[in-house]
Each structure stands twice: as C-alpha cells, then as structure tokens.
Amino acid sequence: MADDAETSAMRVGNTMSGTVHGTSMQVGSVHGGIAFHYAAAPAAGTRPDQVPKPPRRFVNRRADLARLDGLRAEGASAVLNGMPGIGKTSTLYRWAHDNQQHFPDGQLFVDFAKLRSTAGADLSEALVMCLRALGVPEERIGSGTAELESAFRSESAKRRLLVVLDEVTEPGHVRSLTPKGEGSIVLATSKRRLGELVLDDVELVELDVFDPAAAKELLGELCGRATVDADPRSADRLAELCGGLPIALRIAAARLHSDRLTLAQLADELADESQRLGRLTVQGADTTGVSATLHLAYRDQSEPAARLYRILGDLPGVSFDSGVVAAAAELDTAASTRLLADLVDAHLVHRTDDGRYQLHSLVRLHAQETARETDPPETERQIVQRVTTHYLALTTLADLTVRADRLRILELDEVLHQPADRIDAMVRRSPFAASEAPGRDAIGWLEAERPNLMAVLRAAVRFGLDRQAWQLAEVLTVLFLHHRHLADWRESLTLGAEAAHRDRQPAAEARLRSMLSRPLLDLRQDDRALAELETAIALADGSGHPVLPGSVRELLGRYWDRRDPERAAAVYRESLEINERAGEARGAALARYFLGRALLVAAEETDEAERQLRAVYEEFLGLAGKDGAPAPDRRMAARALADLGRAQARCGAEQEARATLGRAIEELEEQQAFHYQAEALEALVELVEDDGERRRLLERALTIHRKSGNPRAAEIQARLAG
Secondary structure (H helix, E strand, O other): OHHHHHHHHHOOOOOOOOOOOOOOOOOOOOOOOOOOOOOOOOOOOOOOEOOOOOOOOOOOOHHHHHHHHHHHHHOOOEEEEOOOOOOHHHHHHHHHHHOHHHOOOOEEEEEHHHHHHOOOOOHHHHHHHHHHHOOOOHHHHOOOHHHHHHHHHHHHOOOOOEEEEEEEOOHHHHHHOOOOOOOOEEEEEEOOOOHHHHHHOOEEEEOOOOOHHHHHHHHHHHHOHHHHHHOHHHHHHHHHHOOOOHHHHHHHHHHHHHOOOOHHHHHHHHOOHHHHHHHOOOOOOHHHOHHHHHHHHHHOOOHHHHHHHHHHHOOOOOOEOHHHHHHHHOOOHHHHHHHHHHHHHOOOOEEOOOOOEEOOHHHHHHHHHHHHHHOOOOHHHHHHHHHHHHHHHHHHHHHHHHOOOOOOOOOHHHHHOOOHHHHHHHHHOOOOOOOOOHHHHHHHHHHHHHHHHHHHHHHHHHOOOHHHHHHHHHHHHHHHHHOOOHHHHHHHHHHHHHHHHHOOOHHHHHHHHHHHHHHHHHOOOHHHHHHHHHHHHHHHHHHOOOOHHHHHHHHHHHHHHOOOHHHHHHHHHHHHHHHHHHOOHHHHHHHHHHHHHHHHHOHHHHHHHHHHHHHHHHHHHOOEOOOOOEOOOHHHHHHHHHHHHHHHHHOOOHHHHHHHHHHHHHHHHHOOOHHHHHHHHHHHHOOOOOHHHHHHHHHHHHHHHHHHOOOHHHHHHHHHHO
C-alpha cells in the first residue's frame, strides 16, 4: 500500500494556463487551512508622502536651504555631503517638509543605509519600492535593474516628484532614481563627494560645521534659551568644545537633560580631551555617540587609508601638507596624496583653500582613540620623531636662507643629513630658493607653519627627543627675530634650553638661555632675563666655544641698556673684542652697532654715537659670506639706519632725521622686522607736528605691538586715548 501511495503521488500534475494577475501558488496535497498575507500595492494615482518628519528643533542652515531653493527653481538635482554628524539628513528632511507644495505628485524616500543592512537589498529593491509607492501593480513592475529603471522613468514622466535618497554610496543610485517629469528633482545625501555626478548636472552641496553663533543658537533651542542666557560663557565653551558639529551639540544637550548637568559642568567635563568623545555619548545609546558615528565612516576605508587616518590623529599640529604626511607615514608624496584624497572624499579630512589639510577637532580625537586601540604603543613616538626630523630640516633650510652666517650651535650636517661640503648646494635647491625673494619666502613659510612648529616642539619634548627639540628651538628663533610672537618665542626657548640641559649640551643651553632674555625683556620680566643671562655666561665661558661668550655678552648689554648705559657700553666692548679675536665679522658688527646705541642713550656722546651708527650701517651692507661673495645684512642695516635717525634728531638735524627714519621704516617693513619698524614709527612721531599724521604713525605702531603681544601696545593705546 505504501508503494502504491508513493507512485500515485509522483503521478500528480500541477499546471496553470492563461495569464495570471497578482499572487499565485502551486502546491500538491494540502492538509489543513491556508492563510495568505500580502501588502496590497497603492492604487494608481496615489500621492506618496514618504520623507520622514524633520527634527522639531532645527536651526540655521539658512544659506544651504536657500541654495536648495535656487536649485529647485532651476530644476536641478543635488547631493548633500559633509563630515559624519554634520546634519545632511536633517537638512534634507527640513527642506522636503517646507517644499511639499512644489511637488504635487508626492515625495519618495529611500534609505540606502537600511537597504544595505538587509541581505540582498540593492538598487533594484530601491526601484521596486518607488514603483510600488507610485501605485504600479506588482505584475507590471518587472525584474532586472534595466527593466526597473525603464519602468521608473515611464511612471515618473508625467508626475512632478521629489525623490529623497539617504546615504547613497554610488553615482548610479542617483542616476537611476532621478525622476523624468518636468519640475521633478532628486536630492540625496552621501558620505562621499560623488564628484562624477557633476557630469550629470547634479549639484554637490557641502555642509560645514556651525559657526559659534549658530552652534549657540542650536544649544538654546535644545536646552532652552533661558539656560544659555543665564551662562553665555559656558555655552560658548560648550559650542567650541563640540567643534560646531550638530550631532555633538545634540548629544551634549541630551546629556544636560539626562544627567542633570549645568552648562559649566559639562564644559568642564569635555575640556579633558582624553575623555571628550566618551562623554559625548548618551548613556545606554552608544550608537548615537560621536565616536560611533565617526567609526562608521572609518570602517568603510581601505586598510592603507585607515592606517593613514590613525597616523593623522597622532600628527602634531593643526594643519599639514602631503609632504609632512609622507614623512609621518613613511610613504612617497604621491602615495600620501592619493590616500589623503580618499579621506577627503569620505569627509574625514578637510582640504583647505591653500591646498593644506586639517582634521576637525573631534575627528582628530577619534583618530587618536582608534590608533590607541589598533597600533602598537610605540607608534605615536615614532610618528613624532619622523615629523620632527622633517620639520627640523625644513626650518634649518629656512634659517640658512634668511641668514647663512648667523651664529648656530647645532651641527648642520647632523640636522640636514648631508656632508658639510654639500650643504650650500642643498640650500640653493631648497623650497625657498626658487623665488625672487628667498628670505622673505622662508620667513613667510615659518610664519604660516608657526602653530605646527610649536606643536612639533612640544611633542618632541613630551617624548624625550631632547636633541631635536633644542635644535628646532634654535633655528626657529629666526622667525621670532622678524615676527615677534613673544609668548611663543619665550616658550620655544624655554623648552629648548631645558632640552639642551637634559642633552648635556652647555653651549646650546647657553645660546638658548641668552636668547630667551630677548622676549623676557620685551614682556617686562627683567629679573628672570638677568638670571637667564647670568646662567648663560657661566655656561658659555666654560663651553670652549670661540664666539659664544661674545654673543652672550652682547645680549647682556641689552639688559643694561635700560639701566646703565655706561655698563652696557663696557659689556659691548667685551663682546667686540671676543668677536674680533675669533674673526667673527658679523658678531663684531653687531657689537659695534649696540655700542653705538648705548652711546646714543648717553646724551653727552651723541656725536660719537652718530659716527658709530653711520659706520656700522655701511658695515652691515658690506658683509661677505663664507665664500667671499657679498652677503649684506639688510635687516640689521635697516635697524642701524633707524638709530642713525634718532642720533640725528638728538643732534638737532630734525629734517635729516625725518628723512632717515622714513627710509628706515620702509626698509624695516621690506625686511619684515616689524618690531623695530614700530620703534622707528614711535621715534618719527616725536619729529612730526601734524596731529593727524602723529596719530596715524602711532596707530601703525599699535597694530604691530598688539599682534606680537607686546605690553608696549597698552602704553600707545593710552597715549592715543589721551
């Protein structure tokens, strides 16, 4: 019987003829009841309204929303991109909600992030979803991407639709889902730039972080205006610590509510960089944290790009170029540029208008956090060492470009990794040598890189790279001799002197401590300046260096200039004797110059001071380099010219003094010696009778002193006010 039953079952046939509309099922023997559950497609002609509701508290983005308005008027589609957490999706939701009247046939929405999380979901599924939403019956939808695209074009041709696509990853997603109807557009968000879509007349709209005012406005909306108005300073701090990133601001506001914190308490918590990302997470909802959001973008990178991302987190400084990145990652410049382009495309790195690169403050912290979790413990020190070596070589080349015969303690061949007889050629091939004004370009580069150079110096000290630290501090001084950033100058020389002491380099320590007296005197810290000079003299005299004792005494004379001109003159004569004995032409010229200044202060020796200053002006212009070729020191010549003008004024030759000071002011500006230009401007004020001109001269001097942080600015401001 069993065999007969099996044979009978095998003979059962199940056929279907004709055209079938809708769902069908073919079965054999059925036991029990059957229930069918399926979603009916919307009826043809229905108006879909699928875009989610925008956040209730949505602020700013006025310019971005206005740009989308303009694109809609032109019938142009757009892709919004920007760093993770920037608010791309919220912006699209807001715009779609406010512009429903322009799309009478409805709004379609596809979340590609959700589609990707569903096994097997792809562009075809997105097209099917849109066709269903437009009321196309299942039997007419078809299959295969090409057939589905054709059906979507046909169904959208006579409609005015908005299609919103969230988190697209491929240009094809936008192309395939662009509706054909007149006045229809597609708006999409993407983590990538999708620059290829420009060829399809799709606009790329990049969202930026909020400026401080907009960030504070969002905090007010989320936390209550009264809360922000009650403590605006803490609100400003919180906005800054969140870097203007909308998701960070929203999470901060959520923590204020959930943890019952004040603005000041949360700002104090976030001030600790090592804890900031961990505290920008709502308890029990890790996936809404800033770190989790950034990790999604990091996870999508190739291994080489991910490695470079982690390296960038450990890179000291606020901005960088591809050369620095190549040095840090031990790559060639072309490879580092390609990987940087990948990270820029993912909005993990920002490319500035001048071609440099930056990390958002929270992205940098995430890159550091990821590096700690991924890379060996010694990795950061190795990166800092490579970057310090890179910057030290470039800064030394800049220093040599500005003034090759300046006194230096460091060994050039050690720093530049070249034999001594090849260093001149290396300087001639340096990045600064190709321009018409190499010295000015070198100073310009140092000024632009100053924040990075200071960060590198601090990192070198932190990792115990003492030899490189004091060498960098020494060559960096050339910048501060031209642009007097007093706080940075003081810090760099302090760090450098301490590093030289740890490195047991008494000559280097003496040089740096004596130079440290310069910013200290400008900052009116005279007692500390004298202590540094006394230590420097003891170190220099015991170092065996032939010229250093003379240089330190010249700097000691600057201290006595303010108190005892005769003692200053005596110290300068000592310096002159040491330099002449060592055959140091420029050092001797400097000693003679400052001796002339000291004589100028002593009113009874004004004629002698004028003669000295006139002679030393010519001496600076007539200096020769190591190879005997002319190497005039135009910066020091301009300083001598300014003091000559003062001497002429003391002698009663006021008309001649005005002309001399006017020339000196122009030449000092040409040499970027702005501190001394300000001094010359103040000297000229005393020779000018017109009140308007006197005020203009003082205002120019005030601007210079303010920029350098010189306390002299307050005195000039008071004089102008009076």
